[in-house]
Amino acid sequence: MRYxxxxxxxxxxxxxxxxxxxWIEKEAGYISTDLGQVVYVEQRKNRLYYETSHHGPDxxxxxxxxxxxxxxxxxxxxxxxxxxxVDFAPGLRIVSNPFYPCLISFICSIRKNIxxxxxxxxxFRDRFGPTYQxxxxxxxxxxxxxxxxxxxxxxxxxxxxxxxxxxxYKTTQAILQDDVSEAMLREMEYEAxxxxxxxxxxxGDKVADCVCLFSLGFLEAFPIDVWIERVIQDKYGxxxxxxxxYAKKSRAAREYFGKYAGYxxxxxxxxxxxxxxxxxI
DNA sequence: CGGCAGGGAGGCC
DNA sequence: GGCCTCCCTGCC
Numbered sequence: 001m002r003y004x005x006x007x008x009x010x011x012x013x014x015x016x017x018x019x020x021x022x023w024i025e026k027e028a029g030y031i032s033t034d035l036g037q038v039v040y041v042e043q044r045k046n047r048l049y050y051e052t053s054h055h056g057p058d059x060x061x062x063x064x065x066x067x068x069x070x071x072x073x074x075x076x077x078x079x080x081x082x083x084x085x086v087d088f089a090p091g092l093r094i095v096s097n098p099f100y101p102c103l104i105s106f107i108c109s110i111r112k113n114i115x116x117x118x119x120x121x122x123x124f125r126d127r128f129g130p131t132y133q134x135x136x137x138x139x140x141x142x143x144x145x146x147x148x149x150x151x152x153x154x155x156x157x158x159x160x161x162x163x164x165x166x167x168x169y170k171t172t173q174a175i176l177q178d179d180v181s182e183a184m185l186r187e188m189e190y191e192a193x194x195x196x197x198x199x200x201x202x203x204g205d206k207v208a209d210c211v212c213l214f215s216l217g218f219l220e221a222f223p224i225d226v227w228i229e230r231v232i233q234d235k236y237g238x239x240x241x242x243x244x245x246y247a248k249k250s251r252a253a254r255e256y257f258g259k260y261a262g263y264x265x266x267x268x269x270x271x272x273x274x275x276x277x278x279x280x281i
Numbered sequence: 282c283g284g285c286a287g288g289g290a291g292g293c294c
Numbered sequence: 295g296g297c298c299t300c301c302c303t304g305c306c
Contacts, residue, residue, distance in 0.1 A: 018287080110288045116304070117287090162302025167289080204289045225287050245295070273287090 001042070001049040004059055008069045010091025011043040017270040018114055019214045020095045021105040021121045022142070033125065033141035034101045035062075038134040053134045064093050064217075076257045076264040081235045085271035092270055094262060095214055099182040100175065101142040102215040107167050107202040109210075116160075123159040124148070145175045167202025174200055182216070190218040205246040213262040222253040222261040227272050 015023040015030055023030040029042030029049070038053035048059055060066055073086050097105075104124070109117050121142070128143035128151060148156075149172050156165035174180055180200055185193045190212060197208035209223035224232070224246055232239045232249060242252030257264040 107289095111286060111301090112303085113287060113305095157302085160303065163300090164289095164302075202289070206288065227287060247295090269287095 001051050003044075003047040003049040004065075005046060006043065006048040006059075006063070006065055007046050008091055009043070009046075009048070009063065009065060009093060010089060011041060011048065011063075013089040013092040013270065014063060014095060017089070017092055017266060018273065019210075019266060020097050020102075021117055022097055022101055024118075031139075033129070033132060033139050034098055036098075036141070038132045038139055038141070040134075051135075053132050062096050064096055067093060067219075069093065072260045072263050075260050076267070078257065079235075081231070082257075082264060082267065085267040088271045088274070089267065092267060094217075094219065094266060096217060097215040098142075099211075099215050100145055103171065103175075103200075103203075103211050104142075104148075104168060106207045106210040106214075107171060108161060108164055110164060110167075110202070110207070120159055120161065127151075127155075127159065145172050148172045149176055164202060170201035171203065185216055190220055193218065194221070205250070209250065213265070219262045220254050220259050222250045222257070222265045224250055224253075224265075225269075227269055228265060231268050231272050 011030065014020075022032045022034040023041075024032070026040065027042070029040060031038065031040045035057060037055070037057070039057045039059075040051045041059065042049045048063075050057065050059060069090075073090070077083050077086055101121070105117060105121055108120050112120070125140040125142055128147045129140040130143070130147070132139050132141055148168070151169075153165050153169045156168050159165075161168060180196055185196060188196065193216060194205075194208045194212055197203050197211055198205070203211070206223050206225055209221045212218040212221035213223060236256075238256060239249050239252045242248045253265070254261045
């Protein structure tokens with residue numbers, strides 16, 4: 001296998017911290033079929049070995065290996081809770097997910113836990129996705145908006161989406177009509193992109209921030225879900241005192257942690273979920 | 282089995 | 295803006 005150098009990086013912490021649903025554990029590494037091809041990656045110390053079905057993937061971009069992690073961590077560590085969170089998984093980086101699969105996965109995440117979301121994503125691949133050949137076997141990739149649009153809301157409900165089926169249907173229609181596109185969002189500032197994303201059905205404050213951070217690279221986005229909300233209540237009076245609304249707390253987090261607030265959120269999220277250890281700080 | 286989750290829409294004020 | 299209710303589904 002070919003490899004690239006990957007310093008200050010943990011593949012496992014990065015893909016298993018709830019920010020991506022595009023990587024599936026396989027052998028000693030992870031495989032993704034949601035990148036327009038099949039990509040297998042495996043970390044051995046500071047090297048990222050990989051194998052693909054087609055052209056070379058931009059692994060440095062996908063895992064944001066060129067983000068100045070030392071500087072980022074120095075910037076966001078402003079208290080003991082964040083110190084412990086960063087020390088817990090110092091190789092955790094924000095991912096750069098493919099836009100449409102990311103959007104759909106976080107719409108489907110509403111009131112669903114991570115295993116269920118992974119299962120739904122696989123159903124999308126099995127039912128509507130393209131087929132790739134890899135190492136002599138056939139694998140299904142995540143479908144394009146065009147492929148999902150061939151399904152009716154009723155078909156989508158069959159995937160276990162429930163009332164989220166209408167969200168997926170309407171959002172896919174909006175993407176196909178170019179009401180919202182990845183290109184236009186990437187030309188915007190964070191606030192404008194967040195606002196634009198919320199015009200999509202099923203995309204509120206939290207889902208919009210997840211797409212901003214985990215796909216579009218707006219590192220200042222600070223998604224607040226119930227886990228982060230608990231941390232804020234328990235450890236960050238400075239944020240909860242900013243107000244009760246999502247917008248106020250999220251803005252306060254950007255002011256407190258700075259331009260890399262998204263990294264702060266992800267370190268907190270991962271640390272908190274891996275055993276509620278923040279309680280003992 | 283009743284209750285409850287890793288949000289958002291739509292209606293209301 | 296803030297608050298309220300409803301929403302599928304799986305799981306305890």
